[in-house]
Amino acid sequence: MARSKPSSGSTAASAPAVKLDKKGNPKVGxxxxxxxxxxxxxxxxxxxxxxxxxxxxxxxxxxxxxxxxxxxxxxxxxxxxxxxxxxxxxxxxxxxxxxxxxxxxxxxxxxEGQPGAAAWVLEGMRGDWRVTSGVAGTTQLDAVHRVLGRPGVILVAEGAPSRVRNLLAQEKKKVARIIGETPIYDILVGDEEGQVPLPKLSAHIMKLPRNLTAAEVNSLGRRMSALGGPRMPVPGGPLPGGRQMSISQRQVRRR
Incomplete structure (x- = not known):
């Protein structure tokens, strides 16, 4: 008498369920x-x-x-x-x-002083910050980075002020056409008057007022997808030693 094979459905049902965290990723022991x-x-x-x-x-x-x-x-x-x-x-x-x-x-x-330094700081910030590095730039490795968060949209420029101010203004106009009345903040990284020093960049952004709810940030993110992603390559891992150095230092800063 032939024995019936167990169905694939029963096999799947008997498999232990994988526990997920709040973000839907498998939990780590x-x-x-x-x-x-x-x-x-x-x-x-x-x-x-x-x-x-x-x-x-x-x-x-x-x-x-x-x-x-x-x-x-x-x-x-x-x-x-x-x-x-x-x-x-x-x-x-x-x-x-x-x-x-x-x-x-x-x-x-x-x-400090290396191309991509501001992007490295932005990508290491704690919290729900949607960072798009290198949305505009020059051949001299000046760059503008876009950050979306509870304060609104934050445009961060690094490089020679004479070159990046124009880039910053152009990017601000593009963003304003998409987001309407949502606040836009522009920051120029540097040590001169009116600029934000690199070591204080993260703290400066964290202190900005919370103008949006989490739901509004998600909605705005979908609308801003029309702007596209990075338009220029940003040097990856500006720290000497490459990726290994970047990961370890970033982990320490988040603690």
């Missing part, structure tokens, strides 16, 4: 996530220490000093054993904060 983060921090430390010889000593001093101060408080309260884990926790947190700031400073020093 906690241990795997911790391992990935640890490798990123190790990579960032190695790369930062090459350009910052004082880093190991600063981290050691921070760890010992903060841990000692917290443990001293425990001794004064006659709870030295209770305060040992608390001291270690505060010491680690303080060390990570110092490390993050030193890594960020090292990264900015390396990219």
């Amino acid at each position: 906690r241990l795997k996530k911790l391992g990935t983060n640890a490798r990123m921090i190790k990579q960032a430390y190695t790369l930062t220490a090459k350009n910052d010889p004082k880093l190991p000593w600063l981290l050691l001093i921070t760890f010992v000093a903060v841990g000692a101060v917290v443990e001293l408080i425990g001794i004064l309260l006659s709870l030295p054993l209770v305060f040992i884990p608390i001291a270690l926790l505060f010491a680690v947190l303080a060390t990570l904060i110092v490390f993050g700031r030193r890594a960020q400073g090292s990264a900015y020093r390396q990219v």
